Amino acid sequence: MRSMQILDFSHSPALVVASLLVAMMSGFTGFSLTKGLSERSVAQRKVLIVLAAIALGGGIWSMHFVAMLGLQLPILFYYDAAVTLSSALVAILVAGTALLILHFWQRTRATLVLAGTIVGIGVLAMHYLGMSAMELCQALYTPLGLALAVVSSCALNIAAFSIAYGKRTQRNIVLGTLVFGFAVFAVHFIAIWGTSFVAVETLREVGPLVSNEVLAVGVVLSSFVLCGAFLLTGVTFLTPAQPDVPSPADKPSVEPTAATPIITKQIPYEQDGRTLFIDIKTVAAIRAEGHYTHLYTETGKLFCVWSITEAEQRLKTGPFIKTHRSYLINPAYVKGFERLKDNGVCHFELANLAKVPVSRSQLQKVREVLGV
Structure with missing residues (x-):
């Protein structure tokens, strides 16, 4: 057939x-x-x-x-x-x-x-x-x-x-x-x-x-x-990713190197069409939001033009540690830590932020800083 x-x-x-x-x-x-x-x-x-x-x-x-x-x-x-x-x-x-x-x-x-x-x-x-x-x-x-x-x-x-x-x-x-x-x-x-x-x-x-x-x-x-x-x-x-900076004119005249790091004491944030500054010691956590970040304090949440990558670079000399690809935290504001199998969670007592995830790759470093 x-x-x-x-x-x-x-x-x-x-x-x-x-x-x-x-x-x-x-x-x-x-x-x-x-x-x-x-x-x-x-x-x-x-x-x-x-x-x-x-x-x-x-x-x-x-x-x-x-x-x-x-x-x-x-x-x-x-x-x-x-x-x-x-x-x-x-x-x-x-x-x-x-x-x-x-x-x-x-x-x-x-x-x-x-x-x-x-x-x-x-x-x-x-x-x-x-x-x-x-x-x-x-x-x-x-x-x-x-x-x-x-x-x-x-x-x-x-x-x-x-x-x-x-x-x-x-x-x-x-x-x-x-x-x-x-x-x-x-x-x-x-x-x-x-x-x-x-x-x-x-x-x-x-x-x-x-x-x-x-x-x-x-x-x-x-x-x-x-x-x-x-x-x-x-x-x-x-094409290498470009940092989210306002303009070339705002860059320091001398490019930072390992020998000359930028010492940042304040973080810029936007409010009512103006750029204001906040002391890094009053910021509890920084969270990535697209190409920008949000700053979490005891009184609220602020919008920052830095990307999470730029924030990490600029705050190397500050109190912040990286817990996750999207988070930097100030250990002084951590109120509790919870271990979850191969990762963890840092707990905060903030109005807009209750907890921050800790990824597996950052778990050991975070525990050492917190002493747990």
Whole structure:
């Protein structure tokens, strides 16, 4: 029977290479967009996570269909538009879920494994859902092919997220990008290795049919957008971050060095359109709010134009210690300390600040300063 005839297939080498490049671009764009989110507000984090999820998920989908456009079969076949769109939404959803876990939960080995597993399963869900969109051609799978695809997808994506998010350095982002791009690329072709194709005569369409030509236009457009995001992110990635200072005229005439540190006794804050100053001894804690910070005192909360990085640099000679990527505290105002597994919490008796988190990396130093 014609419907059960196993079809020979091959791939276009150029489109195979193009699919790998698309996977790499999506990984780099997604991982780079989320760098430094801990220093941003919750609203900004959510927006950037959405953009990163679109980059990662859209890249996974684009990579798959660039590779499918390179699939050469001896018959004419189409794609169901509704199912094809659903596969893209699945990829974006799982990428967004993983990023939310990484940026709103305590980042531990377990959360890295969970995020990588979610994306690994999501890549396969997108792949097999996308394959089910084929009309006049049916994909048949083997148990061995399915097992290899699941194991490789989860293992490689766990490795990618562990590298890219274990340490948020530029080096780790690049290495994580390489592993992620290879993961998406390899999983697709491992799954194809365990797949056979047969011709069928009946249509099972949910939505309108899409030809390879129309699909190619959609993939080109999505890849074009991804390329633009990749280039813009790359420019930002390669440009060193500039400190948030008012103007060059406000800089000291002699640049500070290790031998000539800046001794800061006051911290500027904005109020009623004016810049005022407060003694550092009256500030209990400093918290990052996007590119700026808030100063917490016994009487209230003040807005400061310094970033948390600049505050840390300028207050090196002061009483403050770093407890978290987003917090500096004055130990004199700490009223209590609580150990929570591999991190902790400092308690305050302030109207606008009850407690400050202590990250695992800062736990030992904070305990030594507090004497606990």
